[in-house]
Amino acid sequence: MENQQQSIIVDDEISVKQDLAAIGLSTELIRKVAFAAAAGRAESLRVDPVSAPGQLAYIHGVRELRLGLEREGWRINRDGNVEATVNYDLGIQLFFQNVDRACGKRNPQAISKKGKASRDLVAAGQTDMFTELSHDVDENVHGAVPAVWIVCISSDSQSVRAEVSRPKRFEGSQFEDFHHRIFVLDENFEPEFEPSVSDSDTFDDFDVNISRKI
Secondary structure, eight states, rough: OOGOOOOOEEEEEHHHHHHHHTTTOOHHHHHHHHHHHHHHHTOOTOOOOOTTTHHHHHHHHHHHHHHHTTTOOOEEEEEEOEEEEEEETEEEEEEEEESSSSSSSOOOOOOOSHHHHHHHHHHHOOOOOOOGTTSOOOOOOOOOOOOOEEEEEEEEEEEEEEEEEOOOOOSSSSSEEEEEEEEEEEEEEOOEEEOOOOGGGSSSOOOOOOOOOO
8 A cells, every 4th residue: 555655746845845845954055965876976087997987986975974074963874774864853764875766757777776675674664563673774773774765876977866665565676665755856968079980989988977076
């Protein structure tokens, strides 16, 4: 029944601010996280491993998120070897996720496949039945597993997008649906330059960077 309910999508400025505030976040912070991730992706060079753009986006995005939240009482959590940032008083845990496209009509798809630990954490945050947890996921000291919200970021040479969404329980390697999607940032801009034919071999066909440091 849970997965048959339609997702709530919030995209007007006032409601976005209110819904983010309800889970301890702000538009300003999520914008900073999105642009930090995009800047990290842009640091990748053509000689780097193929996974470098995504890894750099992830590192810079998580770093910005945690630096912005630590002073508000959020904590780092790594249950099941899944990196999360948690506020036990609010009952919220945040995951950072690179996705194919945030703020779209279609649900965002994670670039990296999700494993059993992620499935368990999402499921546990939607139930009080701790018997459903695997042995890799522990009950926290407050007596409940915090609800999972995903900071979904996508960026390319002409756009940066960010949404904060709460996934429904899922069975496979991808988030299947969401209870709630908060569209925070959907910004398009002109690329700094257009590659010429002679420059084309310096660009990765999949990850075209916003800017490139030489």
